[in-house]
Each structure stands twice: as C-alpha cells, then as structure tokens.
Amino acid sequence: MPSSSPSSATGAVAHADDLADFVASSPSSFHAAAEVARRLEEAGFIRLDESEGWPAPAGGKFVVVRDGAAIAWAVPSTPRVASGVRIFGAHSDSPGFKLKPKPTTGRLGWLQAGVEIYGGPLLNSWLDRELRLAGRLVLDDGSSVLAATGPLLRLPQLAIHLDREANDRLALDKQAHTQPVWGLGETESADILGELAREAGIDAARIRGYDVVTADAARGATFGRDGVFFAAGRLDDLASVHAGVVALERAADDHDGDHIAMLAVFDHEEVGSGTRSGAAGPFLADVLERLWLSLGADREEQLRALAASWCVSSDVGHSVHPNYAEKHDPVVQPVLGSGPILKINANQRYATDAAGAAAWSGWCAAAGVTGQEFVSHNSVPCGSTIGPITATRLGIRTVDVGIPILSMHSARELAGVSDLWDLARVAEAYFRG
Incomplete structure (x- = not known):
C-alpha cells in the first residue's frame, strides 16, 4: 500500500486539488497543451517556436507546442553529445x-x-x-x-x-x-x-x-471515506499529463544527470494517433533530432542516444470493478488506492517487456511507492496506448504504466487520490535517474 504518513497524505490531497485546477483549465487538447506550456514557463522553461532557430541547450529548460500537443525537456548543464532521453509520454485528448x-x-x-x-x-x-x-x-x-x-x-x-x-x-x-x-x-x-x-x-x-x-462543466472533486476518491472529466489522460508536468517541474530544478528529462504530450490518441500532433506523427522525432543536432550529434550519435533512452508511456487502466468482477482477470486485480499500475499484454497492445517491468520496479522503489500490475481478462479485448506506437516509431525502449480508474471513457471518471500523487512521485524519480 502507498505511504499513509501525514506528509504523504497532505501531498496527495494538494496534488488532487491542483489536478482539479489543471482539468478545469484544459477542457480541450489545445487548452491542455497551452496549460502545460503556461505552467512550465512559470517554472522557468523557455517557449520555443518550431519555425525559428533553437538556442544551444546545455543547462536549458524548453517547451514547444504543436496544436494540441506539447513537448518539454530539461538538459543537464554538461550534456554528452549522445545524451539519452527519458521521455514520460501521455495524451491530451479524451472521448x-x-x-x-x-x-x-x-x-x-x-x-x-x-x-x-x-x-x-x-x-x-x-x-x-x-x-x-x-x-x-x-x-x-x-x-x-x-x-x-x-x-x-x-x-x-x-x-x-x-x-x-x-x-x-x-x-x-x-x-x-x-x-x-x-x-x-x-x-x-x-x-x-x-x-x-x-x-x-x-x-x-x-x-x-x-x-x-x-x-x-463540473469541477473535479474528492469524496468518499477519508477522501480517497477523485472524480473529474478527462482523467484519461490528463491525470498522466498533470503528473508529468509536476514531475518535470520538480526534477528540472536541479537536473544534473547524464540524460535529458522530457515530457511528451500527444493529441489524438483516442482516434489512433495518426496526425501531425499524434504519437504516430513526426513531432517527437522532429524535436529529438533538433535537440541532438544542437548538441552536435551526427546520425550515428543520434542512434546511440536513442539506444540509451527510455519512454514511459503513461495512460489510465482498469481497476477491478466490484459489480463486474467477471470482466477482470481472476488473479491480477488492481484496485484504486494501491499504487500505479504496470500494464502488460502478451500481444503487445502495451509495450511492456521484462526489461521494462524491471526498470519500472526500480523507479517505484526509488520513489518509495508500491505498484501493482494490470492484465486483461482473456475474453475481453485489450485497448492500447501511445507506448507501442512510440516504440515502433523510434525503436526506443518503452514501458506502459498508469493509474487504475473506474468509469473509463465516461464524461466523469473515478481515480484514487493517492494513486495520482504516487504516479507523479515515480515520474520524478524516473526523470532524476
């Protein structure tokens, strides 16, 4: 179970309240991308225009918006030419x-x-x-x-x-x-x-x-015994977007690792991602190429950097439903309030493999967070995420994670307050390396 210390509980409640503000400010994918940029600019990130030249990145913090998508990154003060990237990916659209x-x-x-x-x-x-x-x-x-x-x-x-x-x-x-x-x-x-x-x-x-x-139109709200639940529209996938923003803000303050910390928020995941601002489009590849070129990396060094990189694809998954238990795997049954989930599918609807599972376990341990796993019932079709798309598009090592929720694709979805906070904590540990 996640930590129940007073400081952890206070942090989780504050995080949920901030998420309510974030959702209210992000009623569309375009608003979400703008809100990501606004928050990061307030934290010292520099807004870049794709049609203009980009500055030398050493020690810099940058954000760029393309339609309803946004990518932000923090570069260590002494980056290597072939610095790997740790990408935390999510999506800005909802059904x-x-x-x-x-x-x-x-x-x-x-x-x-x-x-x-x-x-x-x-x-x-x-x-x-x-x-x-x-x-x-x-x-x-x-x-x-x-x-x-x-x-x-x-x-x-x-x-x-x-x-x-x-x-x-x-x-x-x-x-x-x-x-x-x-x-x-x-x-x-x-x-x-x-x-x-x-x-x-x-x-x-x-x-x-x-x-x-x-x-x-209703604002997100906490409720339930001891305030354990959080309900709002567009938690799929603004819960992950918000966690990534919070984690990147915190990790970028004193980022001195040998990798680049990056948040990648895509549009159109709910309709296949096949757009200029979707995960199947060129946005992430364009940003990575320009970033590595600014570091002086040639093509071989860029490929080496990709091989040294990770992508954590974060999207919501199904919590076991007490009224429909037969729809879930009889053994692997994640539940709200028990931590973020590692998403696994034998047919690669999720990109997680053994190496990704081991890495995720390490990042959870570094954050002091206990995670859980998700797998679909064999008779229930499994959805997918930006994870397999990103892995296929870039050849980057990718692991699919998220938080468990109920009422997925409802106008108002249900999450666990502690899970939301724990996801941000693991994302920060991941960014810090």
Missing part, C-alpha cells in the same frame, strides 16, 4: 463530441448543437450533465485563438414515462439522440460559434475554421 460543420441546429423551438462522436465515449454518461464547449478558432488572418464557454449544453434524457424499458436496455442512436440542447428559439437568429467568439473576445464573422469539443 466525447466534436462540433460538425454548420453546428447551429435545432427543431421544435429548441436550439441544438450539431456534433460528431469523437473516439469511444460511454454515451449514457453524457446524459443530463452540464457541458462546456472548448477548442481553437482559426481566424481570417490565419491566427488561432483558444475559446471555452461555461456550462452551455445538455443532453436531456427521455423521461421514463415515455420509455418504460429504459432501465432494462437504454439504446442511444448515435445521430438522433446525441445532439445537445443549448437554448430556445429559431436557428436563423442564433449562432453557437458566436458563444465561443464572445468568450474569446472576437467577432464571430472572422472565424474561418474550428476544432471544438464538449467537456464536462
């Missing part, structure tokens, strides 16, 4: 709904939003819940602005009087039943993009493109 073209719709006096399903959300969890809109707006001059509303939309459920079998088998049509309401009136006199434009302080007529999603 939900995304605005379609011509998004202002409605009928029968109701204003509705035309949305498309993004990823694999647990649809029923989005019913009867206040939702926000958030994302980026691209304007007529090519510039982008971030925008987010407060509580604006709702997917109202049909009353049981009109569907007497709703408690037996609720079936939602993905087109007809998932268009949220956001007002009353006629569509000719309304514009849902105008709501976002008003929040961003711009003229809606200037909008030429947008990437806008829904997010739960």
Whole structure:
C-alpha cells in the first residue's frame, strides 16, 4: 500500500486539488497543451517556436507546442553529445463530441448543437450533465485563438414515462439522440460559434475554421471515506499529463544527470494517433533530432542516444470493478488506492517487456511507492496506448504504466487520490535517474 504518513497524505490531497485546477483549465487538447506550456514557463522553461532557430541547450529548460500537443525537456548543464532521453509520454485528448460543420441546429423551438462522436465515449454518461464547449478558432488572418464557454449544453434524457424499458436496455442512436440542447428559439437568429467568439473576445464573422469539443462543466472533486476518491472529466489522460508536468517541474530544478528529462504530450490518441500532433506523427522525432543536432550529434550519435533512452508511456487502466468482477482477470486485480499500475499484454497492445517491468520496479522503489500490475481478462479485448506506437516509431525502449480508474471513457471518471500523487512521485524519480 502507498505511504499513509501525514506528509504523504497532505501531498496527495494538494496534488488532487491542483489536478482539479489543471482539468478545469484544459477542457480541450489545445487548452491542455497551452496549460502545460503556461505552467512550465512559470517554472522557468523557455517557449520555443518550431519555425525559428533553437538556442544551444546545455543547462536549458524548453517547451514547444504543436496544436494540441506539447513537448518539454530539461538538459543537464554538461550534456554528452549522445545524451539519452527519458521521455514520460501521455495524451491530451479524451472521448466525447466534436462540433460538425454548420453546428447551429435545432427543431421544435429548441436550439441544438450539431456534433460528431469523437473516439469511444460511454454515451449514457453524457446524459443530463452540464457541458462546456472548448477548442481553437482559426481566424481570417490565419491566427488561432483558444475559446471555452461555461456550462452551455445538455443532453436531456427521455423521461421514463415515455420509455418504460429504459432501465432494462437504454439504446442511444448515435445521430438522433446525441445532439445537445443549448437554448430556445429559431436557428436563423442564433449562432453557437458566436458563444465561443464572445468568450474569446472576437467577432464571430472572422472565424474561418474550428476544432471544438464538449467537456464536462463540473469541477473535479474528492469524496468518499477519508477522501480517497477523485472524480473529474478527462482523467484519461490528463491525470498522466498533470503528473508529468509536476514531475518535470520538480526534477528540472536541479537536473544534473547524464540524460535529458522530457515530457511528451500527444493529441489524438483516442482516434489512433495518426496526425501531425499524434504519437504516430513526426513531432517527437522532429524535436529529438533538433535537440541532438544542437548538441552536435551526427546520425550515428543520434542512434546511440536513442539506444540509451527510455519512454514511459503513461495512460489510465482498469481497476477491478466490484459489480463486474467477471470482466477482470481472476488473479491480477488492481484496485484504486494501491499504487500505479504496470500494464502488460502478451500481444503487445502495451509495450511492456521484462526489461521494462524491471526498470519500472526500480523507479517505484526509488520513489518509495508500491505498484501493482494490470492484465486483461482473456475474453475481453485489450485497448492500447501511445507506448507501442512510440516504440515502433523510434525503436526506443518503452514501458506502459498508469493509474487504475473506474468509469473509463465516461464524461466523469473515478481515480484514487493517492494513486495520482504516487504516479507523479515515480515520474520524478524516473526523470532524476
């Protein structure tokens, strides 16, 4: 079990409260990337532009944002030409709904939003819940602005009087039943993009493109006996993003190892990662090449550096569910509050192998954290992560880890307060080497 000392408990509670702030500031992947950069810049990291030259990196702390992705790193004061990298990888997107073209719709006096399903959300969890809109707006001059509303939309459920079998088998049509309401009136006199434009302080007529999603409007909260639970939207995977930011901030203050500590946050994991800002795209490889070139490394030295590097792919995994125990492996049963998980799959849906398991065990021990393992029931298909993608893309040694949660892909997911803090502590030990 994780440490139950007063200092550890206080740290875990403070970490969860900070995570609630982080989630509230990150309702879309674009907001999450911006929040990562903002926090790290406050901690002394230098924001870099991909279209400009980058400074010599010795002893530097840097962060670069590409759309809804962000990569940050800390270089020791005396780096080697072929310095290896310790990457902590996570993703910024979550399942939900995304605005379609011509998004202002409605009928029968109701204003509705035309949305498309993004990823694999647990649809029923989005019913009867206040939702926000958030994302980026691209304007007529090519510039982008971030925008987010407060509580604006709702997917109202049909009353049981009109569907007497709703408690037996609720079936939602993905087109007809998932268009949220956001007002009353006629569509000719309304514009849902105008709501976002008003929040961003711009003229809606200037909008030429947008990437806008829904997010739960409720703030994350701790609850349960002794406050052991934490619930919020987008814990998959902002819990890992936040842990990585906290760990990198702490480790970069006095980073003097022989490796480069790096946080890599990708977009579009929930839809396959195959984009310019996804793990299957070139973003990480581009940053690594530019970093090693700035150290003076030639191609052979870059390959040597890759061979000396690690990637910890951090994403949430399934806690054993007390009401559905038959869905889990009968022996390996991680539970909230018992530490971060090592994710294992024989068919390499996770990248963990024996070497990765041993390394993870060492980093947990260095942090004073007890971990647990996760493996799927043989009859239940296993999901995947950025881990195998990163390992395949770069040939880098990779291990898949995370925290156990319940209600995965719900609009509001459930984690253990101590697990969130323990993951950040192990990530810091990993960065420190």
